[in-house]
Structure formats: C-alpha cells, structure tokens
Amino acid sequence: xxxxxxxxxxxxxxxxxxxxxxxxxxxxxxxxxxxxxxxxxxxxxxxxxxxxxxxxxxxxxxxxxxxxxxxxxxxxxxxxxxxxxxxxxxxxxxxxxxxxxxxxxxxxxxxxxxxxxxxxxxxxxxxxxxx
Numbered sequence: 830x831x832x833x834x835x836x837x838x839x840x841x842x843x844x845x846x847x848x849x850x851x852x853x854x855x856x857x858x859x860x861x862x863x864x865x866x867x868x869x870x871x872x873x874x875x876x877x878x879x880x881x882x883x884x885x886x887x888x889x890x891x892x893x894x895x896x897x898x899x900x901x902x903x904x905x906x907x908x909x910x911x912x913x914x915x916x917x918x919x920x921x922x923x924x925x926x927x928x929x930x931x932x933x934x935x936x937x938x939x940x941x942x943x944x945x946x947x948x949x950x951x952x953x954x955x956x957x958x959x960x
Contacts, residue, residue, distance in 0.1 A: 835868035839876035
C-alpha cells in the first residue's frame with residue numbers, strides 16, 4: 830500500500846509518517862522502482878502503536894523507547910512499567926498545574942465586574958499589578 834493508504838489505515842497522517850521516518854522512529858519502508866514508499870500490514874501495526882502511545886501523551890522519545898521494548902521479545906516488563914509510571918507522574922504534575930491555572934482564572938473572572946469601566950483585575954494580574 831502507498832503512504833496515503835497506510836495513513837488511512839493507521840490513523841497517522843502521511844506528513845507524520847514522513848516525519849517519524851525522518852527522525853528514525855520508524856524504519857524507512859521499501860520503495861518501488863519509481864521511489865514510492867510501500868507499506869505492509871507490519872508497518873501499519875507499528876504506526877498504530879505509535880498513534881496510541883502519542884494519544885496517551887507519551888513524548889516521541891518515550892514512544893521510541895516503548896516501541897523498542899515492544900519489538901524486543903526478551904524485554905523486561907519492568908522497563909515498560911517504569912516508563913509508564915514516570916509518564917503518569919508527569920501527567921499528574923501537569924494536571925495539578927492546570928487545576929491551579931483554572932482556579933486562578935476562576936478567581937480573576939469572579940473579581941472582574943465585566944462592565945464598561947476600564948478597571949480589570951484579570952489584566953492587572955497579567956501585568957503583575959496587585960491591588
């Protein structure tokens with residue numbers, strides 16, 4: 830199948846497939862005599878793996894590590910668990926940061942009169958002005 834078909838079957842855009850090939854996340858596929866990429870079911874399976882890992886928020890580097898472990902049948906599952914556990918911790922930190930942002934913004938919106946006057950605690954906070 831060509832890159833468009835592989836993209837459709839995997840859910841990964843052709844542009845991202847080319848990018849993943851360029852950075853070495855996936856191997857370069859076989860090419861026809863006309864230099865067109867040719868993909869098979871194995872390549873599509875790898876692309877689906879990458880798509881799922883990226884959907885779960887793993888970085889490209891983490892995805893590469895997970896992909897290598899997935900392809901290594903003598904892997905230790907503890908390595909996979911460590912990567913996933915570290916990712917959970919990073920996500921939890923990010924969630925806490927986002928919740929803090931939401932809380933701050935809710936407070937600022939509550940304090941803003943939202944009328945025709947120029948006074949605005951939201952802009953004051955952004956400018957570093959505390960009243």
